Amino acid sequence: MSDKKYVTVTLVKSTIGRLPAHRACVSGLGLRKMHQTKTVIDTPENRGMINKVSYLLKVEDA
Incomplete structure (x- = not known):
């Protein structure tokens, strides 16, 4: 389990007015x-x- 790599992501800009595919990536x-x-x-x-x-x-x- 400890051999997996992790990445920490933080949402710093709003998804309002973005493309639906980009919103889907953020929620994904x-x-x-x-x-x-x-x-x-x-x-x-x-x-x-x-x-x-x-x-x-x-x-x-991370």
Whole structure:
């Protein structure tokens, strides 16, 4: 279990007025409110969502 890598993502910009696909990526990462932080497993799927909406997020290695 400890061999999994994690990434901490924080929503720093609002999803209001964004594309529906970008809103879906943010909710797929488990983020709902501004300045909410979640730790997600570093998988190619999660990395793809993070890259798509990187302008809305702050990303840190956990």
